[in-house]
Amino acid sequence: MLARRWFVAVLATVTMIAGCQSGVSGSASPSQNWGPDSYDNYQESYADWAAKYVVCAREFGAAAILHPDGTITDAVAEGRPTKELLDADCIAEVGSPPEAPGLTPEFLSGLYVLFVEEAKCLREHGYTISEAPSQEDWVENYGAASWDPLVDVDHAGLDVSAADAKCPQPDRALAWRIGYSQP
Incomplete structure (x- = not known):
């Protein structure tokens, strides 16, 4: 069976x-x-x-x-x-699975910092990655189409798994800690 x-x-x-979200208003x-x-x-x-x-x-x-x-x-x-x-x-x-924390501006700020680090790593490994928008614009307008370094790899028709193995996706818990530690 x-x-x-x-x-x-x-x-x-x-x-x-x-x-299905655009922006962060009301996300948390x-x-x-x-x-x-x-x-x-x-x-x-x-x-x-x-x-x-x-x-x-x-x-x-x-x-x-x-x-x-x-x-x-x-x-x-x-x-x-x-x-x-x-x-x-x-x-x-x-019971149902626990609810994940919402997409707060603080979390997104931390995620942005880690995406910038990931982009640098990917460039060092020879990938062409677009420049990041400003952190303020990225956080304010975050949505499914937001800048993400691995999306550039995918759009170039390259192996995303290989790129992720070299420069892993950001750790979500670390993004929370970074975002909440920023002034």
Whole structure:
């Protein structure tokens, strides 16, 4: 029996989170109190939830695997009822995945700093990367089409995985810490 393959990711990319957003106004829930440790706390909560979910999914026949990047593969056994693309009974038992911190201006400022570093690294490895907009413009107008060094690699028709191996995508928790440490 082949199990359906579903993916549950921590934050594979920020673009996934903001795919339909433009700008940051309203991106963070006003009821949330985000701070420099928000992403670290989220990662800890997600790791705890994911481990419980995988155990539950396996009890219902899924070949669920929790990967080091937080991705869960084979998360639902064939024929099982689903909710949120996951096993409905497991969601009832362990709850929904924790909510990731919103895209705050502070987080985006930190992400911008790391993208600039990534762009420098890619240039040092021979890739042609466009110049970054100003940090203020990038943060204020952030959206799915925003400047991202690996997008330049992809648009050039080059192997993004090879570029990412040389100059990895920014660490989201580090972006939070950098952004919240800036004046």
